[in-house]
Every structure is written in C-alpha cells, then in structure tokens.
Amino acid sequence: MKLSYVISTQPxxxxxxxxDLNFEANVARLAELGYDGVELAVREPAKLDVVTIxxxxxxxxxxxxxxxxxxxxxxxxxxxxxxxxxxxxxAITRIQSHIDLAREFGALVIIGLIRGxxxxxxxxxxxxxxxxxxxxxxxxxxxxxxxxxxxEPINRYETDLVNNVVDALALIDExxxxxxxxxxDTFHANIEEARIETGMMVCRSRLFxxxxxxxxxxxxxxxxxxxxxxxxxxKGMKYAGWVSAExxxxxxxARATEQAIRTMKDLVK
Amino acid sequence: MKLSYVISTQPxxxxxxxxDLNFEANVARLAELGYDGVELAVREPAKLDVVTIxxxxxxxxxxxxxxxxxxxxxxxxxxxxxxxxxxxxxAITRIQSHIDLAREFGALVIIGLIRGxxxxxxxxxxxxxxxxxxxxxxxxxxxxxxxxxxxEPINRYETDLVNNVVDALALIDExxxxxxxxxxDTFHANIEEARIETGMMVCRSRLFxxxxxxxxxxxxxxxxxxxxxxxxxxKGMKYAGWVSAExxxxxxxARATEQAIRTMKDLVK
Numbered sequence: 238m239k240l241s242y243v244i245s246t247q248p249x250x251x252x253x254x255x256x257d258l259n260f261e262a263n264v265a266r267l268a269e270l271g272y273d274g275v276e277l278a279v280r281e282p283a284k285l286d287v288v289t290i291x292x293x294x295x296x297x298x299x300x301x302x303x304x305x306x307x308x309x310x311x312x313x314x315x316x317x318x319x320x321x322x323x324x325x326x327x328a329i330t331r332i333q334s335h336i337d338l339a340r341e342f343g344a345l346v347i348i349g350l351i352r353g354x355x356x357x358x359x360x361x362x363x364x365x366x367x368x369x370x371x372x373x374x375x376x377x378x379x380x381x382x383x384x385x386x387x388x389e390p391i392n393r394y395e396t397d398l399v400n401n402v403v404d405a406l407a408l409i410d411e412x413x414x415x416x417x418x419x420x421x422d423t424f425h426a427n428i429e430e431a432r433i434e435t436g437m438m439v440c441r442s443r444l445f446x447x448x449x450x451x452x453x454x455x456x457x458x459x460x461x462x463x464x465x466x467x468x469x470x471x472k473g474m475k476y477a478g479w480v481s482a483e484x485x486x487x488x489x490x491a492r493a494t495e496q497a498i499r500t501m502k503d504l505v506k
Numbered sequence: 507m508k509l510s511y512v513i514s515t516q517p518x519x520x521x522x523x524x525x526d527l528n529f530e531a532n533v534a535r536l537a538e539l540g541y542d543g544v545e546l547a548v549r550e551p552a553k554l555d556v557v558t559i560x561x562x563x564x565x566x567x568x569x570x571x572x573x574x575x576x577x578x579x580x581x582x583x584x585x586x587x588x589x590x591x592x593x594x595x596x597a598i599t600r601i602q603s604h605i606d607l608a609r610e611f612g613a614l615v616i617i618g619l620i621r622g623x624x625x626x627x628x629x630x631x632x633x634x635x636x637x638x639x640x641x642x643x644x645x646x647x648x649x650x651x652x653x654x655x656x657x658e659p660i661n662r663y664e665t666d667l668v669n670n671v672v673d674a675l676a677l678i679d680e681x682x683x684x685x686x687x688x689x690x691d692t693f694h695a696n697i698e699e700a701r702i703e704t705g706m707m708v709c710r711s712r713l714f715x716x717x718x719x720x721x722x723x724x725x726x727x728x729x730x731x732x733x734x735x736x737x738x739x740x741k742g743m744k745y746a747g748w749v750s751a752e753x754x755x756x757x758x759x760a761r762a763t764e765q766a767i768r769t770m771k772d773l774v775k
Contacts, residue, residue: 427697429722460700
C-alpha cells in the first residue's frame, strides 16, 4: 500500500482538505514526512498550471493517485443530477476535464459530491437515471484515456445518492463499465456501514481507492476507528492500491500531516 | 437503568422518531415489549391532549422520562439563537411550555436543536451569548417547577453549537444552574467523541439522560457501536437514569422497537 495526503490546488469551502498558497512548501513537507503521493482536490482543471505542478511533484518524487472533484459541486453547484440540463452538461464537461488531468498523472478520478443530491421536485428515480446517464458518458470518456473512476459512498448528511458500498455496487452494475469502482472512506463508513471491515470486504473486487479519516474526521488515531483492523482487512484482501488521508487539518495542518503518516506507516508495514 | 423509546406526539419531518396516528396502539406495544417508559417528542405542548396521554400511559404503567423539543426548530424554526429577537422569545416561551408539560410527567426537558445554529451574519460569540441568556431563563423557569434540563451534544452536520460533551460542560458552567445537565446520545458521540466511553465518563457528574442509537442510527445492535462497553461504562459510574432508544424506525417500526429492547435488556440486566 502507498500513502498519500489530500491537498487542494485552490482555496475551498470544503474543510476536510488542506490548502496553502505555497503549494511547493506543502509538497516538500509531505515528501519529507514520508508520503508517497499527493491526492489533488481540483475544482477547475483549466485553471491549473499543470506543468508547474508536475515539475514540483517530480522534484519531490511524489505521485498523484487520485483527483478529487467535489469542489465543482461545493463551490459552483455543478452536478450530474441538477434539474437544469445545462448544469448537468457542465458537470459532465467538467468531469471530462478532470479525466484529461488524471491521465497526465496516471491518477484515477473520484466521483464524490459531483454526483449531486435528489433536488426538490425531482423524483429519486429521475435523479438516479441522470446519474447513471452521466456516469456512462464519463466512464466511456475515461476508458479512451485509460483512466479509472471511483465512486465514493458519502454519508447521509452530505448526499442522499449512494451512501454505502451496497448502493455503490448497484450503481456500478448499472453503469456496466470495467473502469468504474469504489472509493472507500472510513469516516463516511463509520456512519453508514453496519461494520466498517465488512463494508470493505463487500466491495473488495471493485475497490479502487481508500480514504482514511478517523471517526471525527481528524487524522487516523485521533478518534475511535480501529485502523489496525482496517489495514489488516485491506492486507487480507491483498489490496495493493493507495490509502489517502482526507482529513480536517486539526489541530493544525502540521500535526495532522505528521500524525496521519505516523499511524498509517506503522500499520501498513 | 430503565428503558424507554422515543415517540412523537404529532407527525414530524425528523426521521429518528416513530409516529403513528394510533398513539395508544404504539404505547400498548411498547409496554408489551417490556419498555418502562416512553420519551415524548413534542412540537407544541398547547396542542396536546395531556389528560388522554396521561390516562393512556397510566393504563400501561409507562413513565415519561423526557420531553424532546427539537421539532419546534425543525418544523417551526424556533431557536434560542435566531437573529430575530421575537423568534428567540417565542423559542423561550415554547420551552417554558415544555417545562410545564414535563412537570406533569416528572420528566426532564431536552435542549437539542431548539438551541439553533450560528446563523449567517451572526458571530459565534453573539450566538453563544444568546444561548446562555436563553438557558439561564429556561433553567430558572424549570427550577421553580422542579424540572431538569438536559443539553444534548449533537453532531456537526446538524448544528455548530455544542457538538460534544466538553462543549456542553462549558456551557453548563456558564449557565451556573444545578438543574442543567447532559444528554449523551451514542449516535452523535460516534461522530464527535474521540472515545465514546471517555465522553460519558467526562460528563458523569452531570449525566442526566442517555439516548442509545447505533452508529447508523438504527436500533442498538444494527451497527458497530459496542453497546456492551457503553452499558458497562454506565454501570461503572452507577448511572441510575434512563436509556432511551432514539432511532430510525428501520427496517420498520415493529422490528426497531423489538430489536432495541432485546439488545438493551440483555445488557442492562
């Protein structure tokens, strides 16, 4: 397993990612702490200076396992399930640009909040149908670029579309594409999966990516989730992907990055 | 420890309580299952037929440990921290009527969502000051009726005022009244307390009431919270109050009420 930390490439309202104007200083610090990679949360790929980011990451020998996309929803309200068809189209166009960016890094693309929610005056069936349509288009676009998509079950307070791994697997079946799998996030799972380890095992054949955050969304070790059991379960299923800390920068960014890798490194050894 | 189950006395948008038009049928069923009491979630005490409710509960030998008040916020947006002073006053008047109702049953009054949230264009300090003021008035009113108030820490997604027991104890100190304590809810604690059992121990001297719900807000036993440890901790601190199931009626009300008491009864023995 390789270890990464989620950082945002621009300021964001989403609290569970770190952002600092000095991208290189953050990257250097993560490399020094022993991380293997940096997961990038990107609102708008067109606004990124990809060449500089790549050069910086290469300098510190860090990979990019995944591109987060949720800020396009949080900041701009783009989603696959908006009742306004032009917004749905913008969301699909945006995710295609995330896919192009992901190809540059050999990363996968996370389908989190960009899927949206069931909006007022929209039936659950309609929202679900829009989501499946959008994912089919995204999966085809990703396939031509050899990029994978990972659907993240997210807890009930943030969305009512795909809260757990059973929901995610059913959606993946409907999409019917080999390059679509699951991102398992332990913070959301603490609320939504009856047993966290069982949740991971249920989606094992489609498990593309893992987010580690403790029960309070602080660094692993700050809450009561049993990460010994989480990592043992991943080892038991021969999971060879990344585990990425998507956590609140609490009590501060420096301590969050240090404590996260301390806990994770001890366990993945 | 005595066991109760939360039911609503009127239809509500709040999903974690059961409501059925046939109040007596529900009460009869809870008594038959072995519950000692019924916690009542009440939006508007003035609209209750207290005589009939009392007669029904007496018939089945059920007590009322607590009166829930959150629906006044969920349905009517009354809160102690609304920027509109007339709404704050209505919230205080409403809680006074809850206190009057509680006296009838020898119950305590829950201070949950009625406290509100930090509203746009209101500073955290201002919201907190309004909350303290309202609680002082409520505590005095309750004191004259020999009623206790229990502040419930609620998870970050539902409010940003009082998320954990440390917040609650600090607020209680500021209020400075002996009849104000803590309601500990295991569902919220699963998200907010670094260790659930530690959270209970921290507030032990002020622990007035307990809500049991599993990590997914289903009946105890449906998720991954270790209720053996929760109940052992309560026994260890000689907790002699009520434990009340405030849970989603899932997979259906009949099974939720059955499974909740099965788990709780085995443990509190």
